[in-house]
Amino acid sequence: MRKAYVAGLAAGISFIAMGAAQAVEIEYWQYVFDSRVQAMDQLIEKFEAANPDITVKQTTFPYADYQTRVVAAKVAGQGPDVVQLFYGWTDQFVNGGLIQPLDPAVFPHAEIESEFFPIVSAMKRGDDYYGLPTAVRSLALFYNKALLDEAGVQPPNTLDELLAVAEATTKRDGSGNITSAGITMDMAGQDHHWWREVLIRQNGGVPYDAEGNVAYNDAAGAAALKFYTDLQTEKNVGLVGFMDEGQAAFRAGLAALTIDGTFRLGAFADNPFEWGVVELPADANGLRSNYSSYFANGIGATAQGEELVAAQKFLQYISSPEAMEIWLNTVGELPARREVALTEANLADPIRGPFLKGLEYAQTTQFYDEAAQRQTAIDMVNRVLLEGQSIEDSIAQAAAAEQAIIDQGRQ
Amino acid sequence: MASANALPQTGPVRFWDRLNISTKRVIWAWAFLAVPIIFYAGIRFYPTFQAFWLSLTNWDLLRPAQFIGFANYQKMFADPIFWKVFQNTFLYLIIGTPVSLVVSFVIAYYLDRVKLMHGFIRALYFLPFLTTAAAMGWVWRWFYQPVPIGVINGFLSSIGIAQQPFLRSVDQALFSILIPAIWAGLGFQIIIFMAGLRAIPNTFYEAAKIDGLGDWAILRKITIPLLKPTTVFLVVFSSIGFLRIFDQVYNMTTNDPGGPLNATKPLVLMIYQTAFSSYQMGYAAAQTVVLFTILLIVSLLQLYVLREKK
Structure with a gap:
């Protein structure tokens, strides 16, 4: 009964489609973010002009619902043909059968590995790649030029300089309350990445071992955590919750320094003061690290036959140098291919330059449940700041909690 | 209107006509009530019972639900x-x-x-x-x-x-x-x-x-x-x-x-x-x-x- 109905419908549709030069329609899904949607509209227009037999329909959902919608669509058997996903969701998407491996004949591994930044390996499971990014993100230190000039200091290059600049730019009222922060403290923002992939490494540790298990429950992890919480407790140059969020404090001109990502450039563009960007500070030995992340595009598990071919063509186009150029100019995110990203003009750009340099030595955390793992870092800092727990106990508890999430994710 | 439509179908009409006015009223009342009741049962009661069943499974949206007894409750408590x-x-x-x-x-x-x-x-x-x-x-x-x-x-x-x-x-x-x-x-x-x-x-x-x-x-x-x-x-x-x-x-x-x-x-x-x-x-x-x-x-x-x- 149902089959007959579907067959009839298919017959009807194919009859209509004959008139339209046998066009294939594929669906592309991403979350709503103005500049991303605009960039994708441009890409689709160019792609359709080059491939008149393929039409691409863009569907978007609010970020908060996005994963749920993808999952629900799969349960209903009507997934997208090309779908955007955060690299940290790959395990969930692969295990859930939401995306299919990229055909190595169309996307040769050697080419991917030589032309993209090495962080693309986070999309590889076993011998297969499950997606390719158009753009990548990294972190950098934003500074408020007006506040630095007022204090007569230069943007910091090392952690010691960071402390000095933060101290010089912090303003306090008569009771010692911070009225303008030296540096923002916001573990719910990007600080947990800074702690995980940068501070721990600069203190001689690694956040995870080769098997992906938690490895920061040691002296290095403790030193990194102490450095972070000391900003509030010992140095009094920042306050968790100051102005509600780190980025809000910076935008309001009430924080001299903040660590944030490329994706914040758009929001900071109309800040009513002059600001700049430098690489994340190095440690005393000059060691630098960074955290890079990206949204990749994968091919939906339900795409087959001519839709699959069309989806592959589309994915090839949106990970091409041309598409990355458009994405960079519309969204501001960095190209995922080295040759497109590391041009002289880009490296000399005062804003793009520091982020691009960060990409060279960036790490990409293998997340199992990003929100829950971030929560363990938030709680770890809160236990020290709000409950007075010792650094060592707090880090041990965080390590146990995060390992439990990783174990659960592997099941 | 009703009688004009009803004439050709003698069977059901006779049955309906045999009912007295208060029975008809009850049937009408139930006919109207049935809509919200069915809607309510579908929207409220069915999901409620479904939730009881789901609580005994390990459903994660992606893979089919498997019965795991009271493991969720043990974990929770x-x-x-x-x-x-x-x-x-x-x-x-x-x-x-x-x-x-x-x-x-x-x-x-x-x-x-x-x-x-x-x-x-x-x-x-x-x-x-x-x-x-x-x-x-x-x-x-x-x-x-x-x-x-x-x-x-x-x-x-x-x-x-x-x-x-x-x-x-x-x-x-x-x-x-x-x-x-x-x-x-x-x-x-x-x-x-x-x-x-x-x-x-x-x-x-x-x-x-x-x-x-x-x-x-x-x-x-x-x-x-x-x-x-x-x-x-x-x-x-x-x-x-x-x-x-x-x-x-x-x-x-x-x-x-x-x-x-x-x-x-x-x-x-x-x-x-x-x-x-x-x-x-x-x-x-x-x-x-x-x-x-x-x-x-x-x-x-x-x-x-x-x-x-x-």
Whole structure:
């Protein structure tokens, strides 16, 4: 009964489609973010002009619902043909059968590995790649030029300089309350990445071992955590919750320094003061690290036959140098291919330059449940700041909690 | 119209005609009632029973659900966060309900006697109830900020009191959220209490005055006992409201939902996170069953305690 109905419908549709030069329609899904949607509209227009037999329909959902919608669509058997996903969701998407491996004949591994930044390996499971990014993100230190000039200091290059600049730019009222922060403290923002992939490494540790298990429950992890919480407790140059969020404090001109990502450039563009960007500070030995992340595009598990071919063509186009150029100019995110990203003009750009340099030595955390793992870092800092727990106990508890999430994710 | 249509089909017409008018009425009534009943059964009862079943599985949306017995419940009862959340939920209930009822009764009691601009004052009290919880949550969230933007801390600093962490404290956060939650519900409770007060016949008060009873005695012997149906309704209504608290908590703590350190997390928020952030639908269903049981027990208990004694 149902089959007959579907067959009839298919017959009807194919009859209509004959008139339209046998066009294939594929669906592309991403979350709503103005500049991303605009960039994708441009890409689709160019792609359709080059491939008149393929039409691409863009569907978007609010970020908060996005994963749920993808999952629900799969349960209903009507997934997208090309779908955007955060690299940290790959395990969930692969295990859930939401995306299919990229055909190595169309996307040769050697080419991917030589032309993209090495962080693309986070999309590889076993011998297969499950997606390719158009753009990548990294972190950098934003500074408020007006506040630095007022204090007569230069943007910091090392952690010691960071402390000095933060101290010089912090303003306090008569009771010692911070009225303008030296540096923002916001573990719910990007600080947990800074702690995980940068501070721990600069203190001689690694956040995870080769098997992906938690490895920061040691002296290095403790030193990194102490450095972070000391900003509030010992140095009094920042306050968790100051102005509600780190980025809000910076935008309001009430924080001299903040660590944030490329994706914040758009929001900071109309800040009513002059600001700049430098690489994340190095440690005393000059060691630098960074955290890079990206949204990749994968091919939906339900795409087959001519839709699959069309989806592959589309994915090839949106990970091409041309598409990355458009994405960079519309969204501001960095190209995922080295040759497109590391041009002289880009490296000399005062804003793009520091982020691009960060990409060279960036790490990409293998997340199992990003929100829950971030929560363990938030709680770890809160236990020290709000409950007075010792650094060592707090880090041990965080390590146990995060390992439990990783174990659960592997099941 | 009906008879014209009915003529060719003799069978059913004869049966329908044989029914007397009251039977026909009942059938018609049921025909209309059936629509909401079927809708309600499909939208409410079926998912409720489905949730009981899901709580015994490990469904994660992606893979088919597998029966795992009571493993979700074992995990939940062994989880210290669940008990913390359980405790928070009851704190919202046992502080929120009595405080909001007493405050709204006192306001209604005195407002009832105010003649000057009565409607205007009543409207002012009702206004917060009309405001979206999300918008209200955000405004209060900024009230509670540290200096230089937090209004409350700005005031405290100006009179020489140390600034308070409010939402950034494991001890103060829950109360900081409870205050706007109580305030938001006051308007509705005041209106209901005033309606209850108006429903008490004036003759009772006149008789009491003639007998020489004071205000306090009138309140204790007449007003409060006669307000019982209103009170029962409001106790049940507000208890369910506090047990289901979510909007205020979520909006006032979005960066660290239910935090800091789960100090403000109610059961509903935990369910939301388990289901729609971690996609552990089975585990979330088990938590939902617990919430359902609590709501049921609390409601039945209150109805029993406050029942009419005959």
